[in-house]
Every structure is written in structure tokens, then in C-alpha cells.
Amino acid sequence: MSLISIRRYLSSFSVKLFLWFWFITLTSITVSRFITNQLLNDDNISIVAEQVNKEDLHFLNRIKAKLAQNPFAQIQNNHKRKKHRRTDLTLWTQLPSDRLKVDKLSKQKGRFNDILKKHIQTRENDTLQSVVYSHTRITGPIPVIYKNQQTLLFVSKKMPRKTFQHFLKEMPLWLKLMIPLTISFTLCIVLARSLSKPVLKMKDATLKIAQGDLSTRVTGLNTRQDELGGLARCFNQMADKLETNISAQQRLLGDVSHELRSPLTRLQMALALAQQKGEDQEQYFERCQKEINQLDEMIAHVLTLSRLENSFKPLNIASFSFTRLLKSIISDQQLLAENKQVNIECNAKEDITIQGDSHLLSGAITNVLINAIKHTTQNSTIKIALIDNNHQLSLTISDSGNGVPEDALVKIFTAFYRVNSARDRETGGTGLGLAIAKQAITAHQGKIFAQNISLTNKEHQGLAVTIELPKSQVNQ
Ligand SMILES: Nc1ncnc2c1ncn2[C@@H]1O[C@H](COP(=O)(O)OP(=O)(O)OP(=O)(O)O)[C@@H](O)[C@H]1O
Ligand SMILES: [Mg+2]
Incomplete structure (x- = not known):
């Protein structure tokens, strides 16, 4: 297989169609897998860090010291400081009724806080440790006395958005669904248009030819290497042939009717003379015979030429x-x-x-x-x-x-x-x-x-x- 034939094969319409569908199917599979993962919440997968994070520990100890001085101290996460903007501080308090009370002290909302909540509720023991979720790190607990109650203190910190994956994970669900929908919609539109445009062009050209405009040709598709380009070229060849054949036929018809006149006139004259002259009619009949033979020959020639010009007969x-x-x-x-x-x-x-x-x-x-x-x-x-x-x-x-x-x-x-x-x-x-x-x-x-x-x-x-x-x- 030569390089040109491979190139021609790859640019063929069937390969293009196959690749398009394959691509769209793969995109759909990938995206649905991604969304399923998201829905299953892979934030549940956590890794316990080997060492307690020093920064978090320092932060928790600072609050512990503050509460030791005043158990009623106003504890708030200082969001204005850039360093703490991604920090979520939570106090977990054991109430006398054995119920759990989670006080959210920071202003972080939504998913970030949900992970922390889930961690607190599902943890197995009270060992101080740093646990790393997909993009959140939680450190705690540190026991403190807060508002006269035994309370456990946790801090969660959002990891910097390093990867594109994190960026995608934090997207709202509607946006996650919209992206694959938009991509496949655009791809399908491009595919549909690349299919329908040339077909429509050919339909218009066919209609014009059917209406008698034999000079119509399909333009703009000749350079296309796929089957539709081939179809357009064949269509134009057909239109060329049709135009030459029909104009040749019309020309021939005009010439024939003109050429038939002379032998017919001579035939008429010979017959008229034969009628007028009672004797010596033989030579006029001979003349008639000659003209009839010529007419016969001409008609046979015209038929042969017409068949050859139309090239219908193999x-x-x-x-x-x-x-x-x-x-x-x-x-x-x-x-x-x-x-x-x-x-x-x-x-x-x-x-x-x-x-x-x-x-x-x-x-x-x-x-x-x-x-x-x-x-x-x-x-x-x-x-x-x-x-x-x-x-x-x-x-x-x-x-x-x-x-x-x-x-x-x-x-x-x-x-x-x-x-x-x-x-x-x-x-x-x-x-x-x-x-x-x-x-x-x-x-x-x-x-x-x-x-x-x-x-x-x-x-x-x-x-x-x-x-x-x-x-x-x-x-x-
Ligand atoms: N060898 C030749 N020498 C001079 N003129 C020629 C010669 N061959 C053809 N021609 C010219 O070309 C014209 C066309 O030739 P063509 O064979 O098509 O028609 P034709 O001989 O007149 O008729 P037909 O062949 O149909 O019986 C002739 O009428 C003649 O004028
Ligand atoms: Mg001749």
C-alpha cells in the first residue's frame, strides 16, 4: 500500500465517520466515568499522614492556649489573612445527653465543610493525626474546655488547587454535566454539517439540472479527498457528459433536418417530372431510387453517429x-x-x-x-x-x-x-x-x-x- 493510498484511505468518509463516532463514544464514556466517580465521592478515600502537620498543630495549639485563658473566648477563623483563607475550624463537643454537637466556627461553606463533618463523625479514635483527603487535609482532635464543656478541636485545610483534576472536582455538578454535553453537541453539529452541506449542494445542483440548466456544476467540493468529494467530481463529470451529449444531439438534429431537405426536394422534383412526362419515366424513377438510397445511407450514418456520441452502447x-x-x-x-x-x-x-x-x-x-x-x-x-x-x-x-x-x-x-x-x-x-x-x-x-x-x-x-x-x- 503506497503512502498516497494510505492517506486517501484515512481521509475517506467512512474512516472519518468511524473516528468521529469513536471519539464521541470515548468522550462520553470518559466523562460519564468521571461523573460517576464524582458522585461516588472519592473524598471518602483518605490517607493518614505519617506526621501531624506542623502548621495545623501550631494553629490548634494557639486556639487551645486562647481557650485555656478564657473558655468563653470568641473563636473565629480569621479569613482576612490570606494564610487562613483556606482554613476551616470546627469544634466538636460531647453534650451531656451523649449527643454530638458540631460547632462550625469558620465561614467556609458547602463541600469543604461537609468533608470535615463526615471525618469527625466517622473517625475511629481520638488520636491526634493529620488525614489527607483528595484535596483537603484535616488535623485533630485536640481536647479543650469550651464553654464549660469537653470539646474536641479540629482544623481542616483546603490543599492548594494544584491540578486540573482538583479544579474539575470542585466544579458544580450541573457544570460537570454541561461540559460533555456541550463538547458532544458541538462535535455532532460539526459532523452533521460536514455531512449535510455537500449533500445539500449536490441536491441543489441536481434540481437545477433537472430544470434544464445543464451548465450547473457542484463547486467547492472538488478538493475534498473523501467519498463526498469523489461524488461531487463524478457528478460534475456526469453533468459535463450530459451537456456535451445533449448539445451534440441538438446540433445533430438541426443538421439532419437541414440535410434531409435536399434529397427530399430532389425526390419530389423527380416524382413530379415522372408524373408530368408520360413516357421516359424510367430515368426519373432511377433518380428517385438514388435519392432514396442516399437518404437511407444518411439515416444509417446519423444513427451510428448518434449512438457513438452518446456512448451508451459499450x-x-x-x-x-x-x-x-x-x-x-x-x-x-x-x-x-x-x-x-x-x-x-x-x-x-x-x-x-x-x-x-x-x-x-x-x-x-x-x-x-x-x-x-x-x-x-x-x-x-x-x-x-x-x-x-x-x-x-x-x-x-x-x-x-x-x-x-x-x-x-x-x-x-x-x-x-x-x-x-x-x-x-x-x-x-x-x-x-x-x-x-x-x-x-x-x-x-x-x-x-x-x-x-x-x-x-x-x-x-x-x-x-x-x-x-x-x-x-x-x-x-
Ligand atoms: N482525402 C481527402 N482529400 C480532400 N478532401 C477530403 C478528403 N477526405 C475528406 N475530405 C473532405 O472532408 C469532407 C468530410 O469527409 P467525410 O468523410 O466526413 O464526408 P463525405 O466523404 O463527404 O461523406 P460520407 O463519408 O459521409 O459519405 C469531405 O466532404 C471532403 O470535403
Ligand atoms: Mg467520406
């Missing part, structure tokens, strides 16, 4: 001997050439096998050869050169006629184009032969082009039509 690809095909085409046209005292010279000796639709290729080559015979001068030679170039072959048919004007070298391959309309029509040409040949060769991924053969100090010395064909057909 090619009948098979391996065959090109040399043998060429020789049979030459022998078929030998009679036509002899009538004009034209000699056909072919250099093809070796047997060249190619893959292709032999019927279509035969039609294309026959037309080029007939054209050459029609346009070459009497008593001349038509040269056929077949060159085998490894993967492709090149066939050139050259005559010694007048050639065509330079600006018509390309035009002769368009339907109904004839250099000399009146004369070519008279000779029976429909002007479709080379257009059909071009479509047939293009369908084989080959090329066909014409060049005037000019010799130095001389006028045009005829036309050379070259057909280049790949020997094997791929993607068929």
Missing part, C-alpha cells in the same frame, strides 16, 4: 489481427480504386494484433480510404503506412489530391462538414464519414487527424489522414 472489444483487417478493407475497395486507375500501396507486412471493436474500426478506416480514392487524382497512388510503436499503432493513408484548406483540417471531422458542399453532396457524400470515424477512434482512446502533404516549391500534394490506436484497451 464497445465490442476483442483481440483481432489489425493487419488482416486492413488488407480485407483494401481488397474491398480495390474495384473502386481500379475504376479511377488508382493504385493502393500498403507497407503492412508483420501481423499486428490489437484489442478493439473491429466492426467500428473497419468502418472508420474504410471511410478514410474511400475519401482518399474519391479525392485523389486519376492514375495516382494511395499510400498506406502502418507503424507499430510498442503500445500503439499508427496508420496513415495519404493521397495525392488537392488536400483541404488549412482551416478545414479540423472541421472535416465535424458532422455534415464538406469542403465543397455542393460538389461533395453531388458525389453522394453525407459529410458524416469522418465524424463517425472520429467518434469510433476516440471511443478506443485513440486519435485521428489530417495533414496536408506539401512538397517544397509545390502546391498541396494531397491529404494524409493518420489514425493512432492503443493496442490494448483498458477500462472497457
Whole structure:
């Protein structure tokens, strides 16, 4: 697997979709686990410190000394001093009724104080110790006499918020729920939009094409490497093909209706003359027959061209001997050439096998050869050169006629184009032969082009039509 194909695979839509869902699922699992932990209150997990915290002990001893002087002294945590801002002071008093009374002396509220309360109530003995919860340290108890009662003194201190985990732990529950909800909501929106936007674009483009605007294309998605980018490119290719096919059809239809008129008019005239003249009708009927044949030929050509232009019909690809095909085409046209005292010279000796639709290729080559015979001068030679170039072959048919004007070298391959309309029509040409040949060769991924053969100090010395064909057909 090459690096490019791996990259293409990773940017594919299915992988993206998979990663998105996977990511969202993992986020949900992680967050729900975290919240469950929080709800189970991992503050219950405590570690007894090896030594009593000196700072806390000093603080407790200070209060003990103060109470020794005056058991009714006002004990308050001094929150104004930065050092004590995170300190929670609690006095636990044993009441005569054996009930417990917890006096909260500091102003700390909520969870911080809850941990301290829970610690006091659940501790096992009265040994002075420092116990560290996840982010709270509690030191105590120190027995004192407070308001004439035996009382135990504890101090709790919030540890500095060192970690992100502590920060998260202290968040209110609603915020803890909101964060994963917001993250997954945003991710899902991004995913949904990245899915729906191109689909909507394509839907709009399809609608426009359905309404007849064949120039519509999907824009902005061509660079996307995933399946949707591929779909957009295919859509545009389809629209291109549709546009060229339909415009080719419209052009052909216009040309056909125009071209059909001339033989029909001549047919009408011949029939009218045959009706008028009582005797000698034979020659008019012959004329009618000729026109009908021409019409028949033209319709057959139009149908072939239309099928090839639409490329709906798949090619009948098979391996065959090109040399043998060429020789049979030459022998078929030998009679036509002899009538004009034209000699056909072919250099093809070796047997060249190619893959292709032999019927279509035969039609294309026959037309080029007939054209050459029609346009070459009497008593001349038509040269056929077949060159085998490894993967492709090149066939050139050259005559010694007048050639065509330079600006018509390309035009002769368009339907109904004839250099000399009146004369070519008279000779029976429909002007479709080379257009059909071009479509047939293009369908084989080959090329066909014409060049005037000019010799130095001389006028045009005829036309050379070259057909280049790949020997094997791929993607068929
Ligand atoms: N070898 C040639 N020498 C000079 N002109 C040519 C030659 N081959 C083709 N042409 C010109 O190109 C035009 C188009 O050729 P094309 O084969 O398409 O039509 P056609 O021969 O007139 O009719 P069709 O082949 O349909 O019976 C011809 O009418 C002719 O004017
Ligand atoms: Mg022709």
C-alpha cells in the first residue's frame, strides 16, 4: 500500500465517520466515568499522614492556649489573612445527653465543610493525626474546655488547587454535566454539517439540472479527498457528459433536418417530372431510387453517429489481427480504386494484433480510404503506412489530391462538414464519414487527424489522414 493510498484511505468518509463516532463514544464514556466517580465521592478515600502537620498543630495549639485563658473566648477563623483563607475550624463537643454537637466556627461553606463533618463523625479514635483527603487535609482532635464543656478541636485545610483534576472536582455538578454535553453537541453539529452541506449542494445542483440548466456544476467540493468529494467530481463529470451529449444531439438534429431537405426536394422534383412526362419515366424513377438510397445511407450514418456520441452502447472489444483487417478493407475497395486507375500501396507486412471493436474500426478506416480514392487524382497512388510503436499503432493513408484548406483540417471531422458542399453532396457524400470515424477512434482512446502533404516549391500534394490506436484497451 503506497503512502498516497494510505492517506486517501484515512481521509475517506467512512474512516472519518468511524473516528468521529469513536471519539464521541470515548468522550462520553470518559466523562460519564468521571461523573460517576464524582458522585461516588472519592473524598471518602483518605490517607493518614505519617506526621501531624506542623502548621495545623501550631494553629490548634494557639486556639487551645486562647481557650485555656478564657473558655468563653470568641473563636473565629480569621479569613482576612490570606494564610487562613483556606482554613476551616470546627469544634466538636460531647453534650451531656451523649449527643454530638458540631460547632462550625469558620465561614467556609458547602463541600469543604461537609468533608470535615463526615471525618469527625466517622473517625475511629481520638488520636491526634493529620488525614489527607483528595484535596483537603484535616488535623485533630485536640481536647479543650469550651464553654464549660469537653470539646474536641479540629482544623481542616483546603490543599492548594494544584491540578486540573482538583479544579474539575470542585466544579458544580450541573457544570460537570454541561461540559460533555456541550463538547458532544458541538462535535455532532460539526459532523452533521460536514455531512449535510455537500449533500445539500449536490441536491441543489441536481434540481437545477433537472430544470434544464445543464451548465450547473457542484463547486467547492472538488478538493475534498473523501467519498463526498469523489461524488461531487463524478457528478460534475456526469453533468459535463450530459451537456456535451445533449448539445451534440441538438446540433445533430438541426443538421439532419437541414440535410434531409435536399434529397427530399430532389425526390419530389423527380416524382413530379415522372408524373408530368408520360413516357421516359424510367430515368426519373432511377433518380428517385438514388435519392432514396442516399437518404437511407444518411439515416444509417446519423444513427451510428448518434449512438457513438452518446456512448451508451459499450464497445465490442476483442483481440483481432489489425493487419488482416486492413488488407480485407483494401481488397474491398480495390474495384473502386481500379475504376479511377488508382493504385493502393500498403507497407503492412508483420501481423499486428490489437484489442478493439473491429466492426467500428473497419468502418472508420474504410471511410478514410474511400475519401482518399474519391479525392485523389486519376492514375495516382494511395499510400498506406502502418507503424507499430510498442503500445500503439499508427496508420496513415495519404493521397495525392488537392488536400483541404488549412482551416478545414479540423472541421472535416465535424458532422455534415464538406469542403465543397455542393460538389461533395453531388458525389453522394453525407459529410458524416469522418465524424463517425472520429467518434469510433476516440471511443478506443485513440486519435485521428489530417495533414496536408506539401512538397517544397509545390502546391498541396494531397491529404494524409493518420489514425493512432492503443493496442490494448483498458477500462472497457
Ligand atoms: N482525402 C481527402 N482529400 C480532400 N478532401 C477530403 C478528403 N477526405 C475528406 N475530405 C473532405 O472532408 C469532407 C468530410 O469527409 P467525410 O468523410 O466526413 O464526408 P463525405 O466523404 O463527404 O461523406 P460520407 O463519408 O459521409 O459519405 C469531405 O466532404 C471532403 O470535403
Ligand atoms: Mg467520406
